[in-house]
Amino acid sequence: MILFPDRATPDRIFDLAGRYRPSIFYSVPTFYAAVLAGAVQRDALSSIRLCVSAGEMLPPAIYYEWRAKTGKEIVEHLGSTETLFACFSNSPGKVRPGSSGRPIPGVQARLVDDDLEDVPAGQPGMLLVKANSVAAGYWTSRCKPSARSWASGCALVTCTTAMRTVSIGIAAVPVTYSK
Helix, strand or coil: CCCCCCCCCHHHHHHHHHHHCCCEEEECHHHHHHHHHCCCCHHHHCCCCEEEECCCCCCHHHHHHHHHHHCCCEEEEEECHHHCCEEEECCCCCCCCCCCCEECCCCEEEEECCCCCECCCCCEEEEEEECCCCCCCCCCCCCCHHHHCCCCCCEEEEEEEEEECHHHCCCECCCEECC
């Protein structure tokens, strides 16, 4: 793991990657776009076997351009502070650009309307996440997991609007974020 306390720039990251040869590269879509805006130093990334994106939705155009210029795919994760870790992820070799992936093992998810009824495929809904690591609630938010839990487990209304697609099941494809 390379911990770099200064402001990350594409040139600095290429320098560090070339020197320390990491195998996994984690970043946000904004940084992937910044790298693509300049000259991609493909040789500096040769040790990287997996690129991961999180923190905001990865636009498909950035995924495709990154893949074309580096030869590497970007695996997208979706998580939140309230779930403690990424609760959705694409898998290497099975990435669907524009999708946040499937629930990881131990995570259950539903896309629901305001009455907590499941929404049909292709319709937007609120993302409801159930996992042992889910926070007990929000301090000052309309999203109250205790009022919206299902079965006997802890569930979290993420305040994320998402959409389910038929071909990948319950995988979430964020379309908007609300506060």
